[in-house]
Amino acid sequence: MRSPFFATTRWSLVLAAGDRSGHEAEAARAALLETYWFPVYVSIRRRGHDGEAALDLTQGFFLHFLEKALAGKADADRGRFRSFLRGCVDKYLLSERDREGAARRGGGRVPVSIDAEGAENRFALLDARAEDPARAFERAFAHSLLHRVIDRLAEEYMRKGRGDLCRELLAALFSDEDASSQAAIARRTGMTEGAVKVAAFRLRDRLRRLLREEVEQTLAEPGKDLVEDEIRSLFSSVRGQTV
C-alpha cells in the first residue's frame, strides 16, 4: 500500500466517491454542504431572486449537485471546492432560468437544512452594496469558512470549560496589542498577565491550525503551498486586494 502520509481531505473524498455513497464520503459531503450552503444562497440572492425563491433554488441546486455535478466528468478545475462549487452554481442557475416559478424543485426533498431566517439575516449583514454575484459568492465563502473556524475553536474551549476566556481573547485578538487590554483580561479572568500572554499565544496558534485545516479540507490535495495559495485567494476576495 502506498504510504498514506498523503491523507485525504474532505473534498478529495467527495470527489473520489462521486455520486456513489460510502460512509466517509457521505460524512464529508454533509460537512461541506453544511458549512458552505451560504455562499450558494448569497450568489442566488445576488442574482435578484427573493428570499423564498432563493431558498428553493438553493435546495434544488444541492440536489442537482449531489446527483449530477459530482457524477459528471471533470470539465472544470476540481482542485478547489470553492471554484468548483461556484462554477456549478453558475451553470445551474443558467439552466434553471427557464424554469422560474416551476413547482417546488426536488419534490420537497431537502438535502441541506437551512435556517431560512438566519440565512436572510446573514445575507443582510453581508453588504448592501451592489456587487456582482461572483464576488459575493467568494466573499460569502470566505466568511463561511472563517465562521466555522471560529465556531470550532469556541466549541473546543467550551468543552474544556474555558468559554469565557476564549471570548475575551477573541474579542481582543486583533485589537491593538497593548498591555492594557491583556491586563484587563487578566483582571477579569483572574489569571496573571503572563498567563494571559501564553493563553493568547496558544489560542492564536490553535486558530491558525484550525484555519489551515479547514482550508485544506476544501482542497483536492493537501499541502502547505496549496493551503497558503488558497488563503491568499480568500484574502483577496475578502478585501478586494491581493496579499
Place this chain on the structure above:
Amino acid sequence: MHSTKTCSRCGAEIQGVLPHGICPGCLLMTGLSDREDREALSRLLPGIEILERVGSGGMGVVYRARQMRLDRPVALKILAPDLIGDPSFARRFEREARALARLHHPHVVAVHDFGETEGLCWLVMEYVEGTSVRELLQDGPLAPKEALRIIPQICEGLEYAHRQGVVHRDIKPENILLTAEGEVKIADFGLAKLADQKGGLLTGESQIMGTPHYMAPEQVQRPLTVDHRADIYSLGVVLYEMLTGELPVGHFEAPSRKANIDARMDRVVEKALAPEPDNRYQNVEDVRSDVLSLSGRREAGPTTRRPAREGDPSLTVLPSWIEGLPGGALVLAGASLFAALLWLSSFFLFRGQYPDQWATVSFVLAFLPLVMLRGKIGAERRVARASLLGAAVVLCLVAGIVLCTPVPGPYPWGWKPIALVPELLAVGLCLLAGLAFDAWVRMASAQRLVATVLLMLLSTVVHSAVWGSSREAYFFSSGMTGVLAGSSAFALLLFPAGRRDQTLALLRVGIVGAIAAALYFRVFG
C-alpha cells in the same frame, strides 16, 4: 442594514458577519504568518531568539532559534496541549523532559534545556541541519546500500535509549533526521506519551496523532503494556518503507521481492513486525547485528567511530561453532563444566569434608547471574524462564531421588528425612526468582547485590537451623561465594558482554549443575 467597523489593526472595513467582530482579513493573515507569535515567544523565553518556524506536528511547533549567550543554533519546540487546563500535563512533561535530557548519544537529538512558563511547555534541543528520512522517501524507496547504512545507526540510538529506560513510542520517518554528513539523529523521543489522543481526519499538515501505521499492535490495543519492543515494531515498518517505498499493510510482499536486497532481510523484517511482542526481536541490538551481518559486514563495532567496547567480537575467545549448538547441549555442557569446577575447588579448599555447602552454592548460583545482569531487558526474561526450567528439572530430580531411595538406612553424614530441605529451598528460590523477575528487573545492580547477600545470609540461617552449626555454615558460605565469584568472573571473561545472554544462560546452567552435583554427593557420597 449592515454594520461596519474598521479593524484597528489593518484599517480595513469589517462587516459584522464574524463573531466577536473579528476582522476576516486579519484572521486569514494569521494563517500565513506567525510573526506575532514569534515575537511573543521571544518575550516569554528570554535568552532565546526565535528565527523561523520550521515545522509543526501533532505535538507542537518547532522553531529554529538561537541561544543568545552561547550563540549557538538550537531548535525550540513548543508543546501545545491544545487547550489550557490540563494540570497534569506540565508535571508529565517535566518528568519526560528530564528523562530525555539525560540522553547523550550521537544518534539521539540532545535536549539542552526545558521548562514551563505560565503553562507553556518548551524544549530547547539540538538543531539538526539536514533532512529527514521522510523527505528522502518522497522520491521513492532508498537505495539498499543507503538504507543499510542508516538502519544500524538508528539501532544504536534506540539501543542506547532503551538501556536508559526510555522508549520512543513514535518511531517514524519524520522523526529520523539526517545531518548533512549523513549521520542519523532520532528526534522526539518519549514525547508521544504526552500527546492527547484525538480523532478526526488526518491531513498532511495537522497530524494530531501521527500515522498509526508505525504503531505496534499492542500500542493500539493494550497501551499500558507497551515496552521497548514497540519501538522494534516501528523500526520494522520504517525499514520496510525505506527498502520498498511502501508500508507493510495488509498482505504485503516480502522486501526482497520489491527491492534488490538479500532475501535474508525478509526474515529480519518479518521478525521485527511480529504482532506479538514476545515473538519479535527482544533487543534492538539483535536487529542491528542481523542487519550488519546481512550487509556483509561482520559486527565490526558500532557504525560510527567510537572506541571498541567490551562487546566487540574481535575480543571473543569463543569459537563461532558454539553459537550454532542447540541450547540444550549448551546447557548440559555448561552444567558439567561448572559442577566440575566447583567440586574441584571445594575439594582443594576443604578436602571434600563439607559438600553440604552445595546447598549454599546453589542459592548463590541462583542469584549471582541475576546480579551480573545489567539492564538487558529481554535477556532477563529469558534468564527467568531458564531459571524456571532449571527449577523444574531439579524438582524432578529431587522427586525421583526421593521416590527411588530406599528408606531408611545408614546414610552418609547423618542423613535426615528433612535433609533435602536445602535443595528444595534452592528450587523454591529459583522459582521465586523466575516469577519475581519483573521486580528483579526494576532493581538496580546495587540493590540486587544486597538482595543476593541477604539471601545468602538466609541460606546460612537455614543451614544452621537444619544442621545446627552456624559458625561453620557461615564460614563455608562465604568461602563458596568467593569461589563462585571467581568462577563467574572467569566465565564472563570467556564470554564477553556482547554475548551476555549466553553467559547468563550458562551460569544458569551452573545452578542446575551444582544442584545435580549436590544431589549426587548426597546420595552416593
